[in-house]
Amino acid sequence: MSVIETSNLTKRFGKTLAVDDVSLKVERGHVYGILGPNGSGKTTTIGMIVGIIRPTSGTFRLFDGDTPQDLHEARRRIGGTLEQPNFYPFLTGRENLKIVAGIKGLGKREIETALAVVNMSDRAHKEFKTFSLGMKQRLALAAAMLGDPELLILDEPTNSLDPEGMVEIRELILKLAGLGKTIVLASHLLVEVERICSHVAIIKNGRLLKHGTVAEITRGDSSYSVHAGDLNSLQTAIENYPGTQHTHRHTDRIIVELKDNDPAALNRYLAQRGIYLSELSEQERSLEDAFMEVAFTGESNSRQGS
Amino acid sequence: MKAVLRLAVVCMSATPLAHGLAIAGLILVLLTLITQRIFPWWTLGVAAQPRLALGFQLVLALLSSIASLLLFCSATGMPALIHRLAMGHQVGVMPHGRLKLLTSAGLVVGGLSLLSATLAYLSFVDFPLELPPIFWSSLYLSLFAFTLSYMVIWLMGLYRTTMTTFVGVLLVILCLLVPMRLSLRGAMETQILLIPTLLMWGMIGGLIFAAPRFATIAKRPAFIADGAGSPGAGSKPIDLLLGTANPWRYALAQIPPLFLAGMLVVDTPGMLVLFVLLATLTGAAASLAAGRSRRLWLRSGASRAELYRMVESAHVRQGVWSLLVLILMFALVGGLAKFSPAKFGTGIVLLVVAMATGNWLGLFCTQGLGWREGGCAIIAMGLLMLGAYLCVAAPPHYLAAFSLDLAFLGLIAGFRYLAMKRWREIDWMRC
Ligand SMILES: Nc1ncnc2c1ncn2[C@@H]1O[C@H](COP(=O)(O)OP(=O)(O)OP(=O)(O)O)[C@@H](O)[C@H]1O
Numbered sequence: 222m223s224v225i226e227t228s229n230l231t232k233r234f235g236k237t238l239a240v241d242d243v244s245l246k247v248e249r250g251h252v253y254g255i256l257g258p259n260g261s262g263k264t265t266t267i268g269m270i271v272g273i274i275r276p277t278s279g280t281f282r283l284f285d286g287d288t289p290q291d292l293h294e295a296r297r298r299i300g301g302t303l304e305q306p307n308f309y310p311f312l313t314g315r316e317n318l319k320i321v322a323g324i325k326g327l328g329k330r331e332i333e334t335a336l337a338v339v340n341m342s343d344r345a346h347k348e349f350k351t352f353s354l355g356m357k358q359r360l361a362l363a364a365a366m367l368g369d370p371e372l373l374i375l376d377e378p379t380n381s382l383d384p385e386g387m388v389e390i391r392e393l394i395l396k397l398a399g400l401g402k403t404i405v406l407a408s409h410l411l412v413e414v415e416r417i418c419s420h421v422a423i424i425k426n427g428r429l430l431k432h433g434t435v436a437e438i439t440r441g442d443s444s445y446s447v448h449a450g451d452l453n454s455l456q457t458a459i460e461n462y463p464g465t466q467h468t469h470r471h472t473d474r475i476i477v478e479l480k481d482n483d484p485a486a487l488n489r490y491l492a493q494r495g496i497y498l499s500e501l502s503e504q505e506r507s508l509e510d511a512f513m514e515v516a517f518t519g520e521s522n523s524r525q526g527s
Numbered sequence: 528m529k530a531v532l533r534l535a536v537v538c539m540s541a542t543p544l545a546h547g548l549a550i551a552g553l554i555l556v557l558l559t560l561i562t563q564r565i566f567p568w569w570t571l572g573v574a575a576q577p578r579l580a581l582g583f584q585l586v587l588a589l590l591s592s593i594a595s596l597l598l599f600c601s602a603t604g605m606p607a608l609i610h611r612l613a614m615g616h617q618v619g620v621m622p623h624g625r626l627k628l629l630t631s632a633g634l635v636v637g638g639l640s641l642l643s644a645t646l647a648y649l650s651f652v653d654f655p656l657e658l659p660p661i662f663w664s665s666l667y668l669s670l671f672a673f674t675l676s677y678m679v680i681w682l683m684g685l686y687r688t689t690m691t692t693f694v695g696v697l698l699v700i701l702c703l704l705v706p707m708r709l710s711l712r713g714a715m716e717t718q719i720l721l722i723p724t725l726l727m728w729g730m731i732g733g734l735i736f737a738a739p740r741f742a743t744i745a746k747r748p749a750f751i752a753d754g755a756g757s758p759g760a761g762s763k764p765i766d767l768l769l770g771t772a773n774p775w776r777y778a779l780a781q782i783p784p785l786f787l788a789g790m791l792v793v794d795t796p797g798m799l800v801l802f803v804l805l806a807t808l809t810g811a812a813a814s815l816a817a818g819r820s821r822r823l824w825l826r827s828g829a830s831r832a833e834l835y836r837m838v839e840s841a842h843v844r845q846g847v848w849s850l851l852v853l854i855l856m857f858a859l860v861g862g863l864a865k866f867s868p869a870k871f872g873t874g875i876v877l878l879v880v881a882m883a884t885g886n887w888l889g890l891f892c893t894q895g896l897g898w899r900e901g902g903c904a905i906i907a908m909g910l911l912m913l914g915a916y917l918c919v920a921a922p923p924h925y926l927a928a929f930s931l932d933l934a935f936l937g938l939i940a941g942f943r944y945l946a947m948k949r950w951r952e953i954d955w956m957r958c
C-alpha cells in the first residue's frame with residue numbers, strides 16, 4: 222500500500238518553478254529522504270503533500286485516496302514539523318504540548334506518550350526557552366507525534382543542530398521508524414539521508430533527478446578503478462578505448478566509466494596492447510558521489526522557470 | 528514594513544515582564560497626559576497657589592520620566608534579542624533581514640525618544656502649537672541616552688561580570704548626567720549629541736551586517752516569541768495560536784493613542800475620524816490571521832473552510848472587546864463635547880461598521896497587501912471618512928450617514944464572500 226503517491230506534481234510561485242513535474246511514491250514503512258540543495262523545492266514538495274500549499278498542477282494520493290474527502294481524512298493521520306520549532310518560550314515543554322494537544326482535541330495521556338517517545342518526560346517541566354536546540358527539535362517531534370500519526374513528515378529536522386544534536390535526532394527518527402511509522406524527511410545533508418533513509422529522491426531546481434532505494438542509488442554500476450605499472454600509458458590506452466565514457470585520473474589509479482559495463486572487454490583490449498592491469502575493481506560510490514553525479518548531469522537538462 | 532514593526536513590538540514585549548512594563552509605562556504616559564489636559568491651570572502656575580502649581584509640575588515631570596523609564600526598561604531585552612537574531616540564520620532567510628533588524632531597533636529607540644521628548648515638552652508647555660527648543664533638545668538627548676544605554680546593556684550581556692556591570696552603569700550615568708547638566712546651563716548645544724548618536728548607530732549597523740563573521744560567538748539562534756500574547760487561564764488553544772487569546776490587551780491598547788491624539792486633535796470631527804481609524808485598524812488585525820493559522824493546519828484537522836470559520840469567530844470575539852472599549856471612550860469624548868443622541872447613535876454605528884469592515888478586509892488579505900487589497904482598503908477608508916464627515920458636519924446629514932451604513936453592509940458582505948473564497952484555497956507558504 223502506498224502512503225504517498227504524487228504524479229506530475231508542479232508548483233509555480235509567479236515566475237519561479239519551485240517544483241517541476243515530480244512523481245514519487247512512498248510506501249508504508251519507508252524512511253524516505255528528499256535530498257536536494259537549498260532552494261531545490263523540498264519544502265514546497267512537502268508543503269503540497271501536507272496541504273499548506275496547493276499544487277499548480279499534478280495530483281497526489283495519500284493512503285491510496287485522492288478525493289478531497291480522502292485527503293482531508295488522510296491528513297488526520299499525518300504529523301509534521303514544517304517550520305522551526307515554534308513554541309512559547311516562557312511556557313514549559315509540557316504546557317506547550319498542551320496547547321497543541323488542545324487543538325488536536327487530545328488529552329494528558331497522549332501528551333505523556335508523545336513525551337516518552339522522544340525521551341523528554343523528565344525534562345518537559347522546564348521552560349521552553351531553557352531548552353537546547355536539540356531539545357526544542359525533540360519537542361517539535363513530540364508535537365508532531367501527538368495523536369500517534371502513521372506518517373511523519375519532517376522538514377530539515379536536524380537543521381542548525383550541532384553534530385551531537387544531529388545524532389540524537391537521527392536516532393530518534395530511526396526509533397520512530399522502528400515503531401512502524403512511515404517517515405518522509407527533507408534534507409540537504411547527504412550523510413543524514415545515507416544514514417537514516419531507506420529510500421531517497423534527489424531533487425534539484427524543482428526536478429526529480431533520481432529516486433529509489435539508497436542502496437540502488439549508491440551502487441556503482443559502471444565505474445571501475447584500474448591500476449597498472451605505467452599509469453600514463455594506461456591512461457592513453459583507456460582514453461583511446463571506444464567503450465570509455467569518462468576517465469578520471471587519481472594519483473595512484475584511474476577511475477573509468479564504461480558505456481557497456483563490460484570490464485572484461487576493457488581488460489582484453491588493454492592486454493592486447495601490452496598493458497597488464499594490477500587492479501581492476503568495481504567502484505564503490507557513496508551517496509555523495511551519486512548525488513554529485515546526478516546533480517551535475519541533471520543541471521544541464523533541467524528547466525528553470527519560463 | 529510589517530516585519531519591522533513586528534520586530535519592534537517583540538523588542539518591547541519579549542517577556543511577560545517587559546510586556547507589563549510597557550503597558551505600565553503607557554498607562555503612566557496616559558495619566559500624565561490626562562492630568563496635563565484636564566488640569567492645565569494647575570501646572571501653569573496661574574492658580575492661586577503658585578507653590579502648589581510648581582510642586583504639581585514637578586510631580587508631573589517626575590511621572591513622565593518614570594513613564595519613559597518604564598518604557599525604556601521594557602525594551603532592555605532588545606539588545607540581546609537583536610544580537611541573537613543577527614547571529615541566527617533566520618535573518619538570512621528574510622529578504623533584507625539585516626536592514627529590517629536595524630530599522631526595527633532604530634524604530635524602538637526613535638519611538639522611545641520621541642515619546643520622552645514629547646512628554647518632557649508637555650510637562651513644561653500646556654498647548655502644543657509649535658515645537659520649541661526644549662522638545663528638540665530632549666529629543667537629541669533621549670536619542671543619545673537610549674542608544675548609549677542599549678549598547679551598554681548589550682555589552683554587559685556579552686560579558687556578564689560584576690565589573691562590567693559596574694562600569695557600564697557608571698558610564699551610562701556619566702554620559703547622561705554630563706550632557707544634561709551642560710545643556711541645562713546652556714553651555715552645550717544638544718545637537719552635538721547627534722554626532723556620537725549617529726556614530727553609535729553606524730557601529731550597530733556595522734555589527735548587525737557583519738554578524739555572520741562573528742558567528743562563532745553566537746551561542747544559539749534565538750527563538751522569537753511572536754508577541755501573540757501569553758496564554759492565560761482558560762484561553763482556548765486556538766486563540767493562543769491566533770493571538771486572539773487576550774482581547775482586552777488589544778482593546779486597552781487603543782486608549783493611549785486616543786489620549787495622545789486627544790492632546791493634539793482638538794476638534795470633535797477630527798476625533799471621530801480618529802476613532803473610526805482605530806476601529807478599522809483594530810479590525811484589520813485580522814490580516815495577521817492568514818499567516819498564523821498555518822499552525823492550525825494539520826493540527827486542528829479542520830478543512831480550509833472550517834478553519835476560516837474558526838479564525839473568523841476568534842477575530843469577531845476580539846473585535847467586540849475592542850469595540851466596547853472604543854464605544855466607551857467615544858461616549859466619554861461625546862459627553863465632554865455634548866453630542867446629541869442622534870450624533871451618538873450615528874457615531875457608534877459608524878464605529879461598528881468600521882470595525883467590521885476592517886475585520887473582513889483583513890481576513891481578505893491572505894497574501895499581504897497587493898494592489899487589489901490596497902485599493903479596497905483605500906476605497907473603504909474613504910467611505911468611512913465620508914461617514915464620519917456626514918455625522919459631524921455642521922448640519923449633520925444623518926439620513927445620508929444611515930444610507931451609507933446600509934451600503935457598508937453590502938460592502939462587508941462582499942469582503943466576507945471574497946475572504947471565504949480566498950481562504951478556501953489559501954497557500955500558507957505565501958502568507
Ligand atoms: N512563498 C514563496 N514565494 C515565492 N517563491 C517561493 C516561495 N517559497 C519558495 N519559493 C521558491 O521556490 C523554490 C523552492 O523553495 P523551497 O523552499 O521549496 O526549497 P527547499 O528545497 O526547501 O530549500 P531549503 O533547503 O532552503 O529549505 C525556491 O526557488 C524558492 O525561492
Ligand SMILES: [Mg+2]
Binds near residue numbers: 376
Ligand atoms: Mg526548505
